[in-house]
Amino acid sequence: MSGKAVVITSGKGGVGKTTTTANLGAALALQGCSVVLLDADIGLRNLDVVMGLENRIVYDLINVIDGTVEFRKALIKDKRVDGLYLLPAAQTKDKDAVSPEQMKKLIEDIKTEFDYVLIDCPAGIEQGFLNAIIGADEAVVVVTPEVSSVRDADRVVGLLDKKGEIPMDNISMLVNRIRMDMVRKKEMLDVSDIEELLQIRVLGVIPDDESVIVSTNKGEPVVLNGKNHLAQAYRDAAGRMLGQDIPFNERNHSFVGTVLRFFGLAE
Amino acid sequence: MPDNQLRIKGSKNGIIIQFEEGDLGQAIQLLEDKLKENPSFFVGSQAVLVIPEESVLDAQILVKIHEVLCAASISLSEIRREGSASVVEVIQPPAPQKSPSKEDNQKLYWIERRLRSGEKLSVDGDLVLIGDVNPGAEISAIGNILVWGCLQGVAHAGQSGNENARIMALRLKATQLRIAxxxxxxxxxxxxxxxxxxxxxxxxxxxxxTWEKVGKEDPLPFWRRLLHGRED
Known part of the structure; x- marks a missing residue:
């Protein structure tokens, strides 16, 4: 079996890469895939915190790379979802502790046993970024509807194509923290504006919602909370990753808008 | 049968004209006929042209496309290649010149790609770029620059001091323009x-x-020279 390695990246920091990795991974596992979440942000790990698995870390990425343990032993199994595992980053070393060749080899190894490896990429475009993209077959670029984020995403797409040798067709974007009320008032970039500039496929559109902050602090990916409307947006994105044809509901209207339209009160 | 060579679709930002497999020349002819059937239907709209992955774009075809769309008062915002948005780069050898005046005797670079933020393209002659220049990207040329797409980054023409150099784009939204x-x-x-x-x-x-205005004043505008220089 050979799975797929997908890097979650953005260039700009603070746009939601780690949250996206956690939720896409959990959503893929809910769909029956076996998934390893790999935290490539060495020295500043926090995927384990977002997943609520921090207190179960025994071995980390560096221990695997330097041969102390094999990767299976370092994996932490998520008890909430079948088939979901985390390989945490080291907190004590920095990004130069790993070489691109070592990273590539590790990802190849994991891919032989799992359906998906989701790589949480550090911010920036330096060594840590190069390590994170080297073994990836696909990339998801997280972008928020801000000019600076879109600019960085554009730069990253160019680099993924050139340095990571990831073909354009395998690069998609996830628009995070969109506020449809502001888009309608033309105060925020629309998905189509971002699409026009980046010219890559849209994997998902995630509305801005404070429940993400609550769930992040609790260490429970929001996608595990079935009733939340964000959970649906993440599940849809994961479904599209698996090749399912899922229409974009959240893209053009909010739930309230849909109800109003239904009664002819809005357009 | 001709119908599967050409498709015209509406979209939020204008119309999408899609040429299917086959001869581009024929497809353009079809487009011209279609537009003539309903001369006023598309007036003032923006068009994105999608061409098949394997087809060859040359100057003659570009000029013809421009003429056909102009006649129907459609402005062309972009030419896209079907399938991948991946980088296709074609650098042509220097075009043979008929009149070797000093300004004309330059290499012509014919490059087909999209320039993303952080990318730089610099040539030692004239530059015809088929594709967009995104904000944060830079293009420069010793000679003229013609962008067949949306120019949003920085462009520098006449880099070694030629004040007669021009910069032209289908949509000129550059952050900064430099000439000499x-x-x-x-x-x-x-x-x-x-x-x-x-x-x-x-x-x-x-x-x-505007392109139209300059075209009226100058009987042989530079882009004609650039585009035609190539087939001679």
């Missing part, structure tokens, strides 16, 4: 340009005019 030693930045309240525009050095620095 002159610099101009985009106005703070810039409107979205609808028509192709040309930048040149005037008596008070860089001026921007």
């Amino acid at each position: 030693g002159f610099i101009s930045r985009s106005p703070d309240d810039s409107l979205d340009p609808h028509d192709p525009e040309v930048a040149r050095v005037g008596s008070n620095g860089i001026v921007i005019e």
